[in-house]
Each structure stands twice: as C-alpha cells, then as structure tokens.
Amino acid sequence: METDVDLDACAREPIRIPGGIQPHGALMVVDPDRLDMLQASENLQDFTGLANTPGARLADTALAPLAADLAAWTGGDEPSFLRTLQIGDLTFQVTAHRARQGLIVEFEDPPASEDETLEVLYPRLRRFVDRLESAGDVKTVAELTVRQMRALTGFNRVMLYSFDAEGAGTVLAEDRDEALPSYLDLRFPASDIPPQARELYRLNRLRLIPNASYVPSPMVPPMSPVDGQPLDMSFAALRSVSPIHLEYMRNMGTLSSMSVSILVDGALWGLISLHHAQPKRLNAQVRTACDFLGQIVSLQIGARERAARGARRIALKQKESELLASLSQEAAFQEGLVANGETWLGLVDADGAALVSEEHLITFGSTPSHPELTELALWLGRREVGEVFATDSLAEHWPQSEAFAADASGLLAISISQIHPSYIMWFRQEVVRTVNWAGAPTKPMTNQERLTPRQSFALWKERVRQRSLPWTDVEIDSARDFRNAVVNFVLRRAEERAALTEQLRRTNQELESFSYSISHDLRAPFRHVVGYSELLRDRLEDIDDKSKHYLDSISEAALSAGRLVDDLLNFSQLGRTSLSPARIDMKKLVAEVRRSTEQDTLERQMEWKVGDLPPAYGDPAMIRQVMFNLLDNAVKYTKGRTPALIEVEGREDADRTTYTIRDNGVGFDMKYAGKLFGVFQRLHRAEDFEGTGIGLALVKRIVDRHNGVVSLDSELNKGTVVTFSLPKSVPQSQGHG
Amino acid sequence: MANLAPILLVEDNPRDLELTLAALSKCQLANEIVIARDGAEALDYLYQRGPHADRAEGDPAVVLLDLKLPKVDGLEVLETVKTDAARRQIPVVMLTSSREERDLVKSYELGVNAFVIKPVDFNAFFEAIQDLGMFWAILNEPPPRGANRA
Numbered sequence: 001m002e003t004d005v006d007l008d009a010c011a012r013e014p015i016r017i018p019g020g021i022q023p024h025g026a027l028m029v030v031d032p033d034r035l036d037m038l039q040a041s042e043n044l045q046d047f048t049g050l051a052n053t054p055g056a057r058l059a060d061t062a063l064a065p066l067a068a069d070l071a072a073w074t075g076g077d078e079p080s081f082l083r084t085l086q087i088g089d090l091t092f093q094v095t096a097h098r099a100r101q102g103l104i105v106e107f108e109d110p111p112a113s114e115d116e117t118l119e120v121l122y123p124r125l126r127r128f129v130d131r132l133e134s135a136g137d138v139k140t141v142a143e144l145t146v147r148q149m150r151a152l153t154g155f156n157r158v159m160l161y162s163f164d165a166e167g168a169g170t171v172l173a174e175d176r177d178e179a180l181p182s183y184l185d186l187r188f189p190a191s192d193i194p195p196q197a198r199e200l201y202r203l204n205r206l207r208l209i210p211n212a213s214y215v216p217s218p219m220v221p222p223m224s225p226v227d228g229q230p231l232d233m234s235f236a237a238l239r240s241v242s243p244i245h246l247e248y249m250r251n252m253g254t255l256s257s258m259s260v261s262i263l264v265d266g267a268l269w270g271l272i273s274l275h276h277a278q279p280k281r282l283n284a285q286v287r288t289a290c291d292f293l294g295q296i297v298s299l300q301i302g303a304r305e306r307a308a309r310g311a312r313r314i315a316l317k318q319k320e321s322e323l324l325a326s327l328s329q330e331a332a333f334q335e336g337l338v339a340n341g342e343t344w345l346g347l348v349d350a351d352g353a354a355l356v357s358e359e360h361l362i363t364f365g366s367t368p369s370h371p372e373l374t375e376l377a378l379w380l381g382r383r384e385v386g387e388v389f390a391t392d393s394l395a396e397h398w399p400q401s402e403a404f405a406a407d408a409s410g411l412l413a414i415s416i417s418q419i420h421p422s423y424i425m426w427f428r429q430e431v432v433r434t435v436n437w438a439g440a441p442t443k444p445m446t447n448q449e450r451l452t453p454r455q456s457f458a459l460w461k462e463r464v465r466q467r468s469l470p471w472t473d474v475e476i477d478s479a480r481d482f483r484n485a486v487v488n489f490v491l492r493r494a495e496e497r498a499a500l501t502e503q504l505r506r507t508n509q510e511l512e513s514f515s516y517s518i519s520h521d522l523r524a525p526f527r528h529v530v531g532y533s534e535l536l537r538d539r540l541e542d543i544d545d546k547s548k549h550y551l552d553s554i555s556e557a558a559l560s561a562g563r564l565v566d567d568l569l570n571f572s573q574l575g576r577t578s579l580s581p582a583r584i585d586m587k588k589l590v591a592e593v594r595r596s597t598e599q600d601t602l603e604r605q606m607e608w609k610v611g612d613l614p615p616a617y618g619d620p621a622m623i624r625q626v627m628f629n630l631l632d633n634a635v636k637y638t639k640g641r642t643p644a645l646i647e648v649e650g651r652e653d654a655d656r657t658t659y660t661i662r663d664n665g666v667g668f669d670m671k672y673a674g675k676l677f678g679v680f681q682r683l684h685r686a687e688d689f690e691g692t693g694i695g696l697a698l699v700k701r702i703v704d705r706h707n708g709v710v711s712l713d714s715e716l717n718k719g720t721v722v723t724f725s726l727p728k729s730v731p732q733s734q735g736h737g
Numbered sequence: 738m739a740n741l742a743p744i745l746l747v748e749d750n751p752r753d754l755e756l757t758l759a760a761l762s763k764c765q766l767a768n769e770i771v772i773a774r775d776g777a778e779a780l781d782y783l784y785q786r787g788p789h790a791d792r793a794e795g796d797p798a799v800v801l802l803d804l805k806l807p808k809v810d811g812l813e814v815l816e817t818v819k820t821d822a823a824r825r826q827i828p829v830v831m832l833t834s835s836r837e838e839r840d841l842v843k844s845y846e847l848g849v850n851a852f853v854i855k856p857v858d859f860n861a862f863f864e865a866i867q868d869l870g871m872f873w874a875i876l877n878e879p880p881p882r883g884a885n886r887a
Contacts, residue, residue, distance in 0.1 A: 523834045524750060527857045531756040534859040555859075562857030 015196055017230035020216035021238040022209065023047075024281055025108040029224065029231060030058060032074055032103050035067045038225050039102075041238075043217040048087055048107055052220055062087050070096060070103065082284055084110060093284045097235050101224040104231075106238050108284060121289040124152070129296055138162075138304045142173035145272060145297045149175070152289060153258070153282060155274040156180045160262075162270035165470060166190055167198070168460060172270070179277045180254065188456035189463045197242075202268045204235050205261040206291045211279035212249040212256065216240040237287070249275075252453060256280035258287075260294035264302040272297070309474055316478040319346050324485050333489050334360045337424075341365065347482055348412055348475040350426035357422035367427055368404035376401070380413055381421025388480050389413045392428070395466040402466060406430050410468025412476065414483035416490060424486065426479070428468035432461050515572050522565050529558035567694040570625075574701050579619045581706075586613040586627075586659065589620075590648055593628045597635045605642050606635075611649030614657050616726050622702045623726075629695040630661045630722050637665035637720065645719075656708075658725035667714040676712060699724070742798035743769035744870065747779040747814065748832075749806050753855070757801070757832075760866035768798055768870075776809025780817060783824060796827045799850075799873030804833035804840055812843055819848035828873050 021027045026047035029039040040052040050062060058067035066085055073081045073096070081096035085107075096105045128148045135141045146158040157176035161169045167190030174184040193201075201207075224231050233239040249257055254275035262270040272294060282290075323343045327336035334355055337344050341364035344353050352365035356377040361370055368376065379398055380389060390412045394401040401408065410428030471479075533554045537543065543551075590613060616623055631646070638644035647662040668676075677700040696712075703710040703724050710724040744761070748754040754772065761770060773779040779802070781787040785794075800818070804811040811831060819825045830851040831844045844852050853869065856862050 521834070523855075523857060524753065527834075527855055527859070527862065528752040528756065530857055531752075531759075531859040531862065534863075535756070535759055559857055566857070 014230075015200060015242055016232050016234045016239075018216065018233065018240040018242075019222060019230050020218040020240045021233070021236070022211075022214050022240055023217040024210045024214070025106055025238045026217075027107070027219075027233075027236060027238050028105045029099075029102040030070065030105055032098065035059065035070060039219050039221060039231060041217045042220050044107075048092065049090065050087065054221060054225070066094060066105075070105070074098075074103070082288075095237065095284055099235065100232055101226045101229070104233070104236050106236060108237075109281065110283065121152070121285065124148075125289060125293060125296075128293065132296065132300050135300070135304075137308065138301055139172060141297065141300050141304060143175075145293070146173045146175040148293065149260075149272055149274060149290065152293070153274055153286060155256070155258070155276045155280065156254075157183075157275045159183055159273045159275075160270060161186075161273065162262075163190075163268065167193070168463065169193070169270075180275055183453055186453055186457055187460045187464075188453070189460040191459070191463075192456050198268055200234060201259070201261045201271065202263060202266075205263070205294055206237075206258070206287055207239075207241070208237065208258045208282060208287060209241055209246075209249065210256050210281040212246045212254065213279075237284075253277060258282065258290070260290050262294060262298045262301060264298060264305065269298070269301060309472075312472075312474050313477070316347060316474060317481070319343050320478060320482050320485070323347065323482070324489075327486075327489065332493075333486060334362055338362055338364055345426070348426045348471065348479050350410075350412065351429045352407060352427040354425045354427070355423075356425065357417065358420045365427075366407045366429065367425075368401075368408050372401075372404055373425070376411075376425070377421045377423050380415070380423055385413065385415070387415050387483060388476060389415075390471045390476050390479070392470040393467045405466040409466050410471065412471050412479050414479050414486075416483065416486050424483070428471075430466060431464050431468050511572075515569060518565065518569065523562055526558045526562035526565070530555050530562070533558075564694075567698070571694055571698050571701065574622070574698065574705065579622070579705060581618055582620055584616045584618060584620050584623050586616050586650060586657075589624055589627055590631070593624070593631050596628070597631060601635060601644075604639070604644060606638075607643040607645045609645070609647040609649075611647070613648070613650040613659070614652035616650075616657050616659070617728050618706045618708075618726050619702075622705070626699050626702050626724065627659075629699050630724075633695060633722075634661055634663040634665065634720075637667075638663050639665075641665060656725045656727050658723060660721060660723045662719065662721045664719040667716045667718050667720050669716050670714060673712050673714070677710075741768045742795055743771045744873075745771045745773060745779065745782060745797040745800045747773045747776070747800065747806065747811070748803045749774050750803070753803070756859070756862070757866060760863045761870055763863060764867045764870045766870050771797065775807040776811065776814045779806075779814050780809060783818065783827070796824065799828045799830060799869070801830050801832050801869065804831055804844075812840075812847065815844065815847045815849055830869055830873065 021041045021043075023041075023043050026044045027041045028037060028044060030036065031038055034057065036057045037052075037054055039054065042052070044050055044052045058064065058070070063085075066083070069083055070081070081094075083094045085092045085094045091110045092107045093110050094105060094107055096103055098104075128144070131144055132141060135144055142160040146160050149155070150158040156179040157174065159171050160173045161171045163169050169188050169190075169192065171183050171186045174182060176182060219231055223229060249255070252275070254277060256276035256279050258274040260272040260274075261268060262272065272290075323336075323340050326340050326343075327333040330336035330339070334357075337353070337355055341353070345351070345365050350365070352363065352367035354364070354367045354373050355362040356373050361373060363370075363373070367373065376398075379400075383389075383397075391397055392410045394409060394411045395405050407429055408427040409430040410426075412426040412428075413423045414425075416422050416424055533551050537548075537551050540547070587610075590610060594608060594610075631648070634646045635644070638646065641664055645662075645664040648659070650657060650659045652658075676696050678697060699722075700710055703726070706726050708724055708726040710722070712720065712722055714720040744766070746754070746757060746761075748757060754774075758770065771782060773782055778788075779800070782789040782792065783796070783800075785792055800814075802811045802814055806814070811833070815829055815831070818827055818829060825848065828850040829848075830853060831840075831849050832853050832855060833840065834855055841852055850873075851869065853865055856865065
C-alpha cells in the first residue's frame with residue numbers, strides 16, 4: 001500500500017504555493033500601485049541580468065519602459081498583458097497577471113521563428129475551427145483536436161482524455177510519432193490527478209513543463225511582504241510543479257509536457273495532454289493559440305454532448321415506444337419482453353434484463369441465476385428502493401451480490417408493483433471485462449514501476465472491480481418512463497380483471513336467481529302432472545291394465561323429472577351453502593340412514609355388518625347426504641343378490657376419520673371409475689337401476705368441500721368399496737359462490 | 738264441530754289450489770276452507786277489511802301460505818302476522834315449491850310454525866297436507882281466543 005501513501009501525499013501537495021518556479025523563465029512580483037519590486041525568483045539576475053532588489057521601483061531600473069506599460073495596463077480593463085521587451089541586447093516575452101499578492105510578471109524567451117507568431121497561427125486555427133464544425137461526434141472532435149495540437153506544437157504525442165463522473169480518465173484520442181508509446185484507450189483512476197490539481201486545471205487552463213529535470217528556482221524572499229505568506233502562483237505560467245508529477249513524467253519517458261483543460265459547463269470535462277521525449281519550450285503566442293484552441297474544443301464538445309444526449313433521449317424514447325407497442329399486443333406484457341429482448345436491453349443499453357414478480361421470472365441476455373434474482377428482488381423490496389434504483393456497483397450496496405458481479409455489477413431496477421417485490425431489472429457486466437488497454441504489457445509489474453501508466457491502469461482496474469459503466473441520466477430517465485408505461489399497463493390489466501370479476505359475480509347472481517326460479521317454477525308442473533294423474537286414477541273405477549300402465553308411466557315420468565330437478569338444485573346449492581361443521585355421531589347417522597332404506601328392502605334378504613364408527617367432524621346435513629347416497633347406492637346395486645351384503649366401518653387416525661362402505665353388488669369396470677364422480681354419469685341402464693346420476697357427484701362435491709378424499713374400488717359382478725375420509729378440522733370455508 | 742275455526746289457504750296457482758283442496762277434502766276436515774289468491778287478500782281476511790270486512794269474528798285455525806304470491810308475497814304476509822302482537826299466535830305453515838335455504842332461514846327467522854316443501858310425489862303431498870290439516874286444524878289447541886289482544 002506504499003502507493004496509496006504516495007498518492008495521499010500527492011493529494012496534500014501545496015501545488016498553488018510551490019515556493020519556486022521552473023527556471024526556463026524568471027518571475028517577479030510587483031506592487032500594483034507603486035510598481036516596486038516585492039519578490040523575485042532567484043534566477044532573475046541570471047535570466048534577465050537585472051538584480052533582484054526587493055523594494056526597488058521599476059521606474060528606477062532598466063525596466064522603466066515596462067513600468068510605464070504596466071501602469072497603463074493596470075489602469076485599463078485588458079485581462080492579459082503580453083509584451084516583447086528589450087533589455088540590453090536580450091529580448092524577452094513578458095506576461096503579467098493580477099494576483100492576490102501583487103502583479104506577477106513573468107519573463108520568457110521570445111518566439112524562435114516567424115512561424116510561431118499569432119499572424120501565422122491565426123489562419124491555421126480558422127481552418128481547424130471550420131473542420132471542427134463538421135465533425136459529427138465527440139470522438140471525431142477529439143481526433144481532429146489532437147492532430148491539430150500536434151501540428152501546432154510539434155510535441156511527440158498529443159492525447160485527449162475525458163473524465164467520468166467519478167473522475168477516472170479515459171484516453172479518447174491520440175496523435176503521435178514513434179518517439180513515445182501509445183496510450184490510446186488507457187484508463188486511469190481519479191487518484192492520478194488529485195482534487196487540488198483538478199481545481200487548478202479548472203482555474204488555469206494551460207500548464208507547461210518544458211523540462212521535467214529542472215531544478216526549481218526559489219522565490220526571494222520566500223514569503224510575500226504583503227501578507228507574510230508564500231506566493232500563490234495559481235495562474236503563473238512558470239509555477240513549479242509537484243515532484244511526484246515530475247517523477248511520473250520521467251517514468252513515462254517524457255521530459256516535456258503541456259496540458260490544456262477542456263471545460264464544459266464550468267466543470268473539468270477532460271484534458272488535452274501533450275508530451276515530448278526531450279525538453280521542449282513553447283512561446284507565449286503558441287501557448288495562447290493552444291489555449292484558444294482548447295476553448296473552441298470545449299465549446300464544441302459541450303455542444304456535441306448536449307446534442308448526443310438529446311439524440312440518445314430520442315433514440316431511447318423510440319425504442320420504448322417500439323417495445324410498448326409490441327407489449328400491448330400481448331395478453332401479458334411479460335411475454336412481450338422476451339419476444340423483444342434486444343429492444344428490452346436497448347432501452348438502457350444493458351447486457352441482461354430480468355423481470356421478477358410473484359408469478360414470473362423472465363430473463364434475457366446475461367443475468368444472475370434465477371435463485372439469485374429472486375433474492376435480489378427480495379433485497380430490493382426490503383431496502384424500499386422506491387420506483388427506480390440505479391447503481392454501477394451493486395456489491396457496494398449488497399456484498400452478497402459479489403458472487404455474480406461479473407454479470408451484474410451494474411443494476412438498474414424499476415418497481416412495477418406497490419404490493420409485491422416485483423421488479424424489471426437491467427444488468428451491466430463488470431466493466432473490467434469489457435475494457436482492454438492495448439498498451440498494457442502482460443508481464444508482471446515490478447516495484448520500480450510505481451507511478452507509471454501501467455500502474456495507473458492496474459490501479460484503475462482495481463478501482464473498477466465489481467463496477468459497471470455508470471447509467472447515464474438519459475438511461476435512468478428512459479427506465480423511469482418505461483416504468484410508468486408498464487405500471488399503467490399492469491393497472492389497466494388489473495382493472496380489466498376487476499371488471500371481469502364483477503361480470504362473473506353478476507353472472508353468478510343471475511345463475512342463482514335462475515336456479516331459484518327453477519326450484520319454484522319447474523317443480524310445480526311435475527307436481528301437477530303427478531297430482532292430476534293420481535286424482536284421475538281415483539275417479540276411474542274398474543280401470544283396465546293398459547290404462548293403469550299409462551297412468552303409472554305418466555306418474556313415474558313426472559316423478560323422476562321432479563327428482564332430477566331436486567337433485568340438480570341440491571347439487572348447485574352445495575357450492576353456495578356455507579358449512580356449519582359439528583361433531584357427528586356416525587353410529588346414529590348410519591342407523592338412521594339404514595332405517596330409511598328399509599322401506600324399499602322389505603322383500604329382500606339384507607345382511608348388514610356395521611363395524612366401529614368413530615365420530616366425524618363436518619356439516620351434519622351434508623355428511624348425512626353423503627352417507628345416504630352411498631348406502632342408497634349399496635342397497636340399489638345389490639338388487640338381486642341373496643343375501644345382499646353391506647358392510648360399513650370406520651377408522652380414526654391422528655388427523656382424519658375414514659369410512660368404508662362395501663357391498664357385494666353388481667360393481668363396475670374400473671376403467672370407468674374416473675367418470676363416476678361426474679354429474680349425470682351412469683354406468684347402468686335406467687331400467688336396471690333407477691337414479692338421476694347425480695348421487696356420487698354430490699358425494700364428491702361434499703367431501704371436497706370438507707377437504708376430504710373419496711375413492712372407489714370395484715370389480716364387475718363382485719361388488720364395490722367406497723372409502724371417504726374427512727379431516728378432523730374443517731376450514732370454515734365460505735360458499736364457492 | 739260448527740265452532741271449528743276455518744283454514745286460510747293462500748295460493749295463487751290454480752292447479753296447486755285444486756290439488757291442495759283435493760288433498761284437504763280427502764282428510765275430511767270439518768273446518769271451513771277460506772281461499773285467498775294473493776298476499777293482499779290474505780291480509781284483508783286476517784285484518785277483516787275490504788271484501789272481508791263483514792266476515793265472522795275469529796282467527797283461522799291455521800294459515801297455509803304459499804311463498805311466492807302476487808302483490809304481497811308470502812314472506813311479507815308472514816312478517817306482518819308475526820310482528821303483530823295481536824295475531825302472532827295464528828299458526829302459519831309455509832307451503833312452497835322452493836328448496837332454497839335462504840327462504841327457509843328467512844321463514845324461521847320470521848317465526849313460521851312449519852315449513853313444508855311441496856313434494857312432487859302426490860301421495861307424499863297428500864300425506865303432508867293431511868298431517869298439517871290434522872295437526873293444526875284439529876289437534877293443535879289454539880290459545881284462548883283474544884288472549885293476546887290488547
């Protein structure tokens with residue numbers, strides 16, 4: 001962790017008050033009113049031949065002409081000051097700017113050739129600006145810029161890099177010769193450029209280091225006579241830079257560098273960084289041209305970014321409309337998501353997407369596993385993340401997600417239900433997997449390589465572990481819009497379902513009143529038919545057999561129709577009637593039911609074997625109906641057996657009681673067993689065994705309502721065994737409606 | 738037997754009426770049978786008003802009341818009688834085609850004395866009517882006349 005210590009130290013460097021300057025020029029601080037010398041760099045005399053005499057009035061020295069110019073300038077509103085000054089036989093370029101502790105006057109060598117005068121530079125800048133106008137995107141602007149910068153300055157390598165929201169940098173464009181290696185696509189962490197350096201880049205747009213091996217020239221006196229503080233050189237071109245930076249430069253094999261800030265909307269967006277293997281100086285004109293160029297580029301990039309955001313917004317909106325259009329054609333929007341998977345991903349430019357709800361788990365692209373997704377949805381629910389949740393490092397919020405950080409370091413989730421933890425999620429892969437820097441050699445690093453681009457890249461990789469590319473505002477907005485649409489969609493479906501439920505309820509109500517009418521009106525005519533034919537029979541004396549048969553048939557037909565209506569109503573009522581469970585004495589019940597069948601079996605030889613019958617728990621009237629139907633069947637289907645044998649017994653277990661009714665009747669083929677519990681299913685001809693075919697359906701329905709089980713076993717001509725069991729506790733279920 | 742109170746039969750369906758009368762006549766009851774064809778008429782009789790304003794004094798021995806009736810239905814008649822302190826001792830037997838549980842529950846809530854679902858089988862129907870007629874018209878001793886009258 002030695003590197004961290006160094007970088008921390010770097011972050012504390014007092015870079016605005018280095019106490020000295022780079023010695024390729026000389027610096028002097030002058031009182032703005034009296035125009036006398038306050039401080040000067042130690043090399044002033046060496047560089048200019050002027051003695052460093054603090055307190056001396058400039059007007060009294062060889063700088064008298066300069067003093068006059070400065071006096072004129074300070075009285076005006078011109079922001080910058082640039083003059084060519086002759087001192088003896090030496091020519092200097094002199095710049096000056098106002099600072100807290102006085103006017104800072106800097107002396108540098110004049111331009112080396114005519115090429116570098118503003119008159120020559122201006123047309124080139126003009127042409128560049130024209131080309132820039134037609135450049136499509138930021139990347140192209142960056143490429144044009146680095147080429148132009150290199151042409152302008154002659155540096156070996158010019159790079160343009162941008163910072164992300166966290167401050168980490170990416171080299172977007174590069175122009176170079178063979179003297180220096182390529183860093184195109186290099187990523188480096190925010191810590192490479194400490195915050196106070198960033199702030200200085202923002203304030204002072206241009207910085208030049210002609211020779212990284214320089215020995216700084218200290219200020220004399222070291223403290224400003226104005227306030228006793230070291231000189232603030234924030235805006236001084238000659239400001240000495242951090243030794244750590246110089247080490248970094250030397251490690252990179254560059255002895256000279258310059259940087260021009262790119263500011264968008266007042267924030268440091270990126271830097272144009274120029275390097276030269278050998279020491280290299282640039283005069284003030286070229287620097288001004290570079291600064292101007294940097295400002296042009298800043299404006300162009302700002303405009304491009306705004307335009308790109310707008311275009312992206314439109315593109316995402318279009319994808320959203322596209323997706324919604326196809327979703328609305330699906331019965332459930334969930335199905336539409338997978339069918340339009342690419343668009344689903346494209347909505348926020350994700351690598352994978354999932355929908356997790358109570359009923360669905362749908363995925364597309366690369367996502368965590370299903371169990372992981374379920375966990376994730378629960379976690380989101382617990383965290384109450386609200387409508388939209390976006391992170392480029394899920395592991396930072398939820399360490400458990402490290403397990404699937406490769407697929408899902410980035411998560412953008414929208415909640416689609418108020419009640420359940422239901423989410424649509426988008427995932428982005430860990431960014432390290434998607435980025436490679438061609439310049440990173442594969443051999444392991446050595447300790448000597450601290451503060452190198454390789455080390456930066458490695459450190460950056462470390463910093464972006466379990467981190468995805470961040471979700472942009474535009475993408476998050478897109479997800480939010482999509483959420484609103486989906487929620488509306490879901491709501492509409494819910495409303496439709498509610499309407500359907502209401503419709504069902506009405507239909508059910510109609511059915512109920514329908515069966516109510518039937519129970520009144522359909523039974524009456526049958527009753528009348530039976531009644532009148534009986535009355536007729538009474539009036540006819542000496543009725544012949546044929547007439548008697550006709551009358552009997554009329555009565556029987558009407559009777560069985562009436563019974564059918566009764567059975568059907570009974571059956572339909574079962575679903576609606578609520579259970580009133582109670583303890584039922586099954587011994588008594590079976591005895592009663594048995595007695596009620598005796599009327600019809602007077603002429604038959606019946607053998608009843610009634611075993612132990614534990615009490616049941618259920619609705620007494622319904623269970624009575626079950627027992628009646630089953631015993632009635634046993635009696636009915638043993639017709640013709642001599643003797644007819646009917647066995648009834650029960651058994652009690654921990655949670656249920658089971659009853660068995662066994663007969664030696666006609667039985668049936670077990671292949672029809674499944675049909676027997678249906679309504680109107682008969683296995684015998686009506687004339688052989690009477691009945692409406694509802695008895696067993698009723699039994700099944702009653703036992704079902706008690707959460708019990710009923711089963712049949714039979715063998716043709718041997719007999720039938722019916723077993724039903726009832727739980728000891730019956731839920732207080734309401735009618736099925 | 739002349740002082741036997743009449744049976745009030747409230748029935749709108751002419752066939753049911755004919756069959757019920759046939760059944761009652763088979764019981765050979767001496768009671769007079771008064772017929773009302775809807776709920777309103779039944780109440781007129783019970784309250785001695787309208788066409789029945791001049792009838793002889795006295796409550797019927799029993800009211801055989803069909804559930805579904807025109808104008809005022811059986812349950813309303815039942816409710817009127819059973820919430821009237823002066824008349825709630827009159828036995829009311831609900832005679833109905835309905836197997837609906839809610840009708841039955843409602844009738845008992847209102848204080849019906851018996852609830853008979855008219856069986857389809859005529860013999861059963863006959864027996865039911867006979868039993869009812871015997872029980873309510875003859876065996877059941879009504880409370881002393883005017884006992885509850887205010």
